[in-house]
Amino acid sequence: MNYHWNWGIFLEQVKAGEETYLDWLITGFGWTLAVALTAWVMALLCGGIIGTLRTAPQRGLAFFATCWVELFRNIPLLVQMFLWFFVVPELLPRELSLWIKQDMPAKEFVTAVLCLGLFTSARVAEQVRAGVQSLPNGQRMAGLAIGFTLPQTYRYVILPMAFRIIIPPLTSEFMNIFKNSSVAFAIGVLELTFQARQMQEDSEQGIETYLAVTVLYFICAFVANRGMAFIEKRSRVPGFIATSK
Amino acid sequence: MSFFAQFDLSVIGPSLPFIWTGLLFTVKLTVIAMTGGIILGTLLALARLSPITPLAMAATWYVNLMRSIPLLMVILWFFLIIPLLTGKPMGAENSAIITFTLFEAAYYSEIMRAGIQSVPRGQVWAGQAIGMTYAQTMGHIILPQAFRNMLPVLLTQTIILFQDTSLVYAIGAKDLLKAAEIAGKNYNRPVEMYVFVAFVYFVICFALSRLVKHLQSRIAIIR
Numbered sequence: 001m002n003y004h005w006n007w008g009i010f011l012e013q014v015k016a017g018e019e020t021y022l023d024w025l026i027t028g029f030g031w032t033l034a035v036a037l038t039a040w041v042m043a044l045l046c047g048g049i050i051g052t053l054r055t056a057p058q059r060g061l062a063f064f065a066t067c068w069v070e071l072f073r074n075i076p077l078l079v080q081m082f083l084w085f086f087v088v089p090e091l092l093p094r095e096l097s098l099w100i101k102q103d104m105p106a107k108e109f110v111t112a113v114l115c116l117g118l119f120t121s122a123r124v125a126e127q128v129r130a131g132v133q134s135l136p137n138g139q140r141m142a143g144l145a146i147g148f149t150l151p152q153t154y155r156y157v158i159l160p161m162a163f164r165i166i167i168p169p170l171t172s173e174f175m176n177i178f179k180n181s182s183v184a185f186a187i188g189v190l191e192l193t194f195q196a197r198q199m200q201e202d203s204e205q206g207i208e209t210y211l212a213v214t215v216l217y218f219i220c221a222f223v224a225n226r227g228m229a230f231i232e233k234r235s236r237v238p239g240f241i242a243t244s245k
Numbered sequence: 246m247s248f249f250a251q252f253d254l255s256v257i258g259p260s261l262p263f264i265w266t267g268l269l270f271t272v273k274l275t276v277i278a279m280t281g282g283i284i285l286g287t288l289l290a291l292a293r294l295s296p297i298t299p300l301a302m303a304a305t306w307y308v309n310l311m312r313s314i315p316l317l318m319v320i321l322w323f324f325l326i327i328p329l330l331t332g333k334p335m336g337a338e339n340s341a342i343i344t345f346t347l348f349e350a351a352y353y354s355e356i357m358r359a360g361i362q363s364v365p366r367g368q369v370w371a372g373q374a375i376g377m378t379y380a381q382t383m384g385h386i387i388l389p390q391a392f393r394n395m396l397p398v399l400l401t402q403t404i405i406l407f408q409d410t411s412l413v414y415a416i417g418a419k420d421l422l423k424a425a426e427i428a429g430k431n432y433n434r435p436v437e438m439y440v441f442v443a444f445v446y447f448v449i450c451f452a453l454s455r456l457v458k459h460l461q462s463r464i465a466i467i468r
Contacts, residue, residue, distance in 0.1 A: 003329055074450035075443050076408035079422060082439045090436050179315035186414065193317050197415075206325040214314055214322075221313045 009205045010212065021199050021209075028195030029216050035112050035191055036181040036220070040174060042117030047124025048163075052154060054129045065125065072122035077115070077183050084115040085187045112184035120177050127169045131162030164235055171228035178220040192216060253434060257441050260428035267424025268445070270338065274420065275407045278345035282406075283399065285346065286353030291383065293358055304354070311351035317412055319348050324416045337418035341410075349406055356398050360391030397461040404453050408446065421445065 010022040053065035072080070085108075089100045100107065135158060143153030163170075185194035196213040200206045292304035311319065323344040328334050364387050372382030392399075411422045419427075422442055429438030 002332075070451060071447070074408075074447045074454065076411040076422070076446055078411045078414060079439070079443050079446055083443055087436050087439050175313075179313075182315040182317040183412070185317070193315065193321075193415075196318070196321065200321075200325070207329075210318065210322055210325065214318060217314055217318065 003207065005208070006205050007208060009203050009208050012203070014199075015202050021203055024195045024199055025192070025212060025216070027190055028192040028213075031109070031189055031191040032178065032181050032216075032220070035109065035116060035184055035189060036178045038113045039116035039120060039181065040177050042113065043120035043124050043173075043177065046118065046121035048128055048159070050121060051125035051128025052132065052159065054125060055132045057150075069122045069125050072119050073126075077119050077180055078186055080119055081112065081115050081183055081187050084111045108184070108187050108189045111187060112181070112189045116177065116180060116184065119180070120173060123173055123176075124170065127166045127173065128162060130169075131166040132158055134165055135161055161237070164232075164237060167228060167232040167235070171225060171232075174228055175221045175224045178217065178224060182217075253437060256428075256432040256434040256437055260425075260432065260438070263428050264421065264424045264442075267419055267421040270419060271407070271410050271421040274338075274341055274345060274410045274413070275403065277342050278349050278406055278410075279403050281346035282349030282353045283357070285350035286355075287357045287388065289350055289354035290357035290361060293354070294361060308351045308354055311348055312355075316348060316409055317415055320344050320412060320415055323347075337413065337416045340416065341413040341418045345406070345410065349402075352402055353399065356395050356402060357391060359398075360395035361387055363394050364390050393464065396464055397457050400453070400457045400460070404450050404457070407453075408450060411446075 010025070011020055013020055014024065050065045050068050053061045054069070056062050056065075075083075089097045092100070104110065139157055139161070140153055143157040144150070148156065181191060182193040184191050185197065188194070192213050196209055199209045203209065289304045289308060292300045293308070295301055314322075320341070324335075324337070324340045327340055327343065368386055368390075369382055372386050377385070410420055413420050414423055417423070425438045425442035426435070429435035432438075
């Protein structure tokens with residue numbers, strides 16, 4: 001293998017500019033965190049609502065939620081990115097469309113968050129639905145019997161338990177969202193994968209570049225995993241779900 | 246309103262043969278990566294469950310490593326590393342095939358491991374008791390059941406794989422998405438092409454997922 005190692009590359013300046021390659025990676029890391037975390041908030045909100053609606057007794061609402069899940073689950077994330085970036089602005093009224101194309105601040109970032117958030121919301125919704133359905137039916141009946149309306153039963157009885165039950169699968173979704181945020185490179189978000197490709201082309205030190213970026217992704221996955229484990233431990237309900245450990 | 250007035254479906258017809266070659270590559274990549282991934286994944290699962298500690302550890306490391314890196318980074322890694330190791334350049338298409346086979350093996354191996362562990366332990370003992378070797382026990386008793394139990398999950402993973410192949414975009418391999426994009430550029434109609442390609446992906450994945458659901462209800466072994 002004929003490869004010239006150069007571990008000092010990170011402190012060297014980029015070919016056209018004052019910054020170092022390390023600056024590029026730090027910027028990339030920041031954007032990756034920003035995209036993933038904002039999209040995660042959105043995915044939890046939308047996923048919680050859609051997942052709940054899927055278990056609703058109203059046929060129409062449940063059908064709408066099913067369509068939502070199937071739509072976002074059966075199109076590749078990269079294709080969805082292109083749809084939001086190139087196609088959706090064309091569907092909007094002319095003035096709004098022009099504003100988005102020309103003046104909207106952080107257009108790539110907003111698009112990527114919207115796309116990744118909705119994509120992940122379909123997956124979260126499936127977990128929420130599974131969580132709600134795993135609860136004994138008696139809990140719903142008990143809620144209704146003490147005079148709660150159905151929304152109140154969900155709010156105070158079913159969802160607090162369902163969300164605790166699904167923390168383990170949500171943990172892997174949370175770790176996935178950092179990995180999936182890499183797809184945002186395709187619409188020009190300056191996140192880690194974008195910077196990795198850019199630095200590899202600019203510096204021609206591919207292995208060092210990719211190693212550094214891979215380590216940064218590792219850190220994201222690890223911290224996400226530990227963070228969720230902490231929440232899981234703190235939110236345990238005494239008498240339920242493996243409190244004996 | 247303006248959108249539908251401008252929406253011109255007539256450009257799709259003439260570009261269909263070109264998009265078809267893209268779809269063929271996507272299907273080829275999916276089928277090879279699935280076959281190779283399941284075979285390699287089964288071996289990895291056996292290694293993880295084997296009593297030989299170094300072997301089990303190596304397999305565990307490989308699986309965890311692959312599963313914690315974004316697929317896009319894995320694609321870029323292999324595209325960079327393979328030419329360095331072999332000393333000659335490799336096309337994006339072949340690089341994609343090798344990458345997806347090795348990457349998917351990690352995911353399939355987790356499924357096969359769950360499948361092997363779902364077979365009651367007594368069956369291994371029964372196999373040994375009647376004088377079967379390890380290979381015979383696995384090949385004739387455990388793996389067929391594991392495979393059957395996990396078939397719906399394996400197919401679901403294959404649907405995910407089918408969608409993920411669109412990421413070869415990053416190294417410029419000509420798959421369904423890339424072909425549609427090129428066609429869109431040629432006719433100056435990118436919007437129609439993106440919608441069309443999303444529709445094709447949706448129809449294929451939705452139909453396959455219905456099929457898996459149907460299979461799931463028929464295939465379960467009644468104990």
